[in-house]
Amino acid sequence: MALDKWIAVVFLVICVIYGYSAYTYPLLPFERNMTFLPNTMPMVLSVLGVSLALLILLAPSPKADALGDALGNINLKKWREYKVGQALGLIALMTLYALALRPVGFIAATTLFLVGAGWTLGERKLITLICVALIGALGIWYLVQEALGIFLRPLPWFLC
Amino acid sequence: MLDGILLGLDTAFSFKNLLLVVAGCLVGTLIGMLPGLGPMSIIAIMIPVAITLGDPSAALILLAGVYYGAIFGGSTSSILINAPGVAGTVATSFDGYPMARQGKAGKALTIAAISSFSGGTVGVILLMGFAPMLSSVALLFHSAEYFAMMVVGLSAIAAFAGTGKVIKALMMTVIGLILATVGESALFNAPRFTMGITDLQSGFSFITLAMALFALPEALYLVLDPQRVDADGSSEAIKDLRITRAEARTIAPVIARQSIQGFLIGVMPGAGATLASFLGYAVERNIAKGEEQEEFGKGSIKGLAAPETANNAACTGSFVPLLTLGIPGSGTTAILLGALIALNVSPGPRLMIDNPSVFWSVIISMYIGNIVLLILNLPLIPYIARLLTVPRNYLIPFILFFTMVGAYIGQNNATELLLLVGLGIGATILRFADYPLPPLLIGFILGGMMENNFARAVNLTDGIGFMYQRPMTLCLLIIGLLLIFVPAYRRRRARALQKGVALGD
DSSP states (O other): OOHHHHHHHHHHHHHHHEEEHHHHOOOGGGGOSSSSSSTTHHHHHHHHHHHHHHHHHHHHOOOOOOOOOOOOOOGGGGGGGGGGHHHHHHHHHHHHHHHHHHHHHHHHHHHHHHHHHHHHTTTTOHHHHHHHHHHHHHHHHHHIIIIOOOOOSSTTTTTT | OHHHHHHHHHHHHHHHHHHHHHHHHHHHHHHSSSTTTHHHHHHHHHHHHHHHHEEEHHHHHHHHHHHHHHHHHHHHHHHHHHHOOSGHHHHHHHHHHHHHTTTTTHHHHHHHHHHHHHHHHHHHHHHHHHHHHHHHHTTTTTHHHHHHHHHHHHHHHHHHTTTHHHHHHHHHHHHHHHTTTTTTOOSSSOSOOOOOOOGGGTTTOHHHHHHHIIIIIHHHHHOOOGGGGGOOOOOSOOOOOOOEEEEEEHHHHHHHHHHHHHHHHHHHHHHHHHHHHHHHHHHHHSSSSSHHHHTTTSSHHHHHHHHHHHHHHHHTTHHHHHHSSSSSSSHHHHHHHHHHHTTOOOSTTTTHHHHHHHHHHHHHHHHHHHIIIIIIIHHHHHHHHHHHHSHHHHHHHHHHHHHHHHHHHHHHOOOHHHHHHHHHHHHHHHHHTTOHHHHHHHHHHHHHHHHHHHHHHHHHHHHHTHHHHHHHHHHHHHHHHHHHHHHHHHHHHHHHHHTOOOOOO
C-alpha cells in the first residue's frame, strides 16, 4: 500500500476518535436547549473527514504530476539515496534544543544547537563553526531582546 | 478614494514605514533567493518580527515588502541556478535559465525585474479600483453569506490543487478545520478537544503551525536531498544588465496582457501565482508567431517576461479577497491574515471603514515596494547573488534555528517547540505523500471564523434554513459544490472518452 493510503488510514482513525469525542462531548445543562452546540461543527467535520479518508483509500492512486517533478519534489522510491540519518539527527537536536532552551539559557543552547547541526551536516572546521554559531546566537539574542523587546533568558539557571 | 490615497500616502511615507518597505524588500529578496525557501516560509519566519512592531499598518507593510521581495528573489534563483524555490517561479526558469546559460544572465534579470515591476504596479492600480467595489458589495453580506463565502473559498482552494489532488486537498482542509476547533473559542464556555493538555487550552498557535507546515519541511527536504540545490553556474559574473530598445518593444505587449490576466487569476481564491505564471506562459506561446514560438524554452525574452509579469500581478490580485472579504486565496495571504488577526485587525468589508489607514497605506507601500525592488535590488543583484554560495552546512542550521525562535518568541513557551518539531515531522511526511499543505493552514485560519458565522446564522434562523432561505447564500453554496464536482466529473468523462465509452446523450 502506498504511503498516501497509510496516511489516509491515520486520518480515518483520527477522524473517528475525534467524532467519538465530539459525540460524547459533555454539554453543560443550559447548552442542551441551544440550536448550535459546541459539538455541532466537530460532528459535521468528523463525518466529512471520515468520508474523505475513505475516498482516498478507495480511489486509485493518481499519477505524479508534472509540476511536482519540475519542482524537484522528493521521490519516495529513491529514499536510499537521501540523507535520512542527517535528517533524523537534526530532528533529535531540535527536540533536545526544545527541552534545553529554558534550563540552559538561550545563548548556550543556541550555540550548541548550531554547532551540533553543522557537525551533523558534515562540517568539520570546528573553530569556524563555533565562531559563526556564537556570533549568530549573540546577534539574534540582542535583536530579540533589544529591538523586539522580548525577554529571552540568556544564561543557564544557576547564573541568573 | 482620493481621501484614502492621501491618508495612505501620509502613513506610508513616514520614515519608519519607508524603512520597513526597504527592509522588507531586501530581506525578502535575500531569503527568497535561497533555494528551497518560498515566500510562505519567509513570511512565516518574519511574522514574530512584524507582530512585535505592534502597529498593523507597519506590520502589513513589512510583510507585503517581504512577499514581493521573496517572489523577486525566487525568480533570481530560478534564472541563475535553475532552482525555483517557489512553484510560482517555475515557469520563469523555462526561459530564464537558458538565457543565463547563454551568458545573458544580467539581461534576464533586468527583464524579470521590469516585468515584475510592471505586473506589480498594474496589479496595484487594479486593486485600488477593485477592492472598494467588492467591499461595498461585501457590506451587504450577512453571517450566512460569510459562511457560504468561506465554503466557496475553501472549495476553490481544493479545486485548484491540481489533478488527482482534489480529494487530498479537501482532506487537508478538513484536518485544518479540525485543528481549529482545539482549545477555547469565543462562542462556548469550555475548552474543547485538548485531551487534558493545559498547553493546548489556547489552541494551536498559528505561527507554530505555519512554521511547521512550510519552513520546517523545506529545510528537512534540503537536508535529505542535497542535489536539490547543487546546480552549478552561479559563480559566473553577472554583467551587462541593459536591454535594448527593440527588446523593450517586444516585451511591452506581453507585459500589458499578462498584467491584467495575471491579476484576474490572482483574484480567484486558490488559483494564485503558480497558475497565473503557467497560464501566462502558455498563452504567450500560443499567441507568438512562427520563429518567436520556436524560441520559447530556449531563452525567449517573451517567455521570460510573461510568467514574471503574471505572477507578480497575481500576487497583488490575491490581496483583493484578503482585504475585502477577509478570505485568503493562497497560503501566503492566509499567513498574512493570521498576522492581521494577531494584531487585532479583522480584514473584511469593514476594513476600509474601520481602519482606512491600514488599507491605503498597504496599497501605497506596494507601489513603493515595487519601485524599491526595481531601483535598489536590481543594481545589487550581482552582490546578493553571492548568497547562493553560502555553504549548506551553515545555511540549514540557521534556517532551523529561525523557525524555532519564531515559534518560541510568539508564545514564550518551550512546549511550542516540541509541538513545532512534531507537527513539522508530520508535515514532511504529508509532503512525501503528495498531500498539499496550504489548504490545511487556510482551513485552520478560517475554521474559527467559519464556525462563528455558521453559529450566528443557525441561531438567527433557528436551524439550517438559512442555507436555502437566502438566495445569495444558496448561490454561493452551489458554486462551492460545483467547484469541487465539476472538475471531477469532467475528468471522469475525459477518461471515459479515452476508453472509447459512448457518452450517452
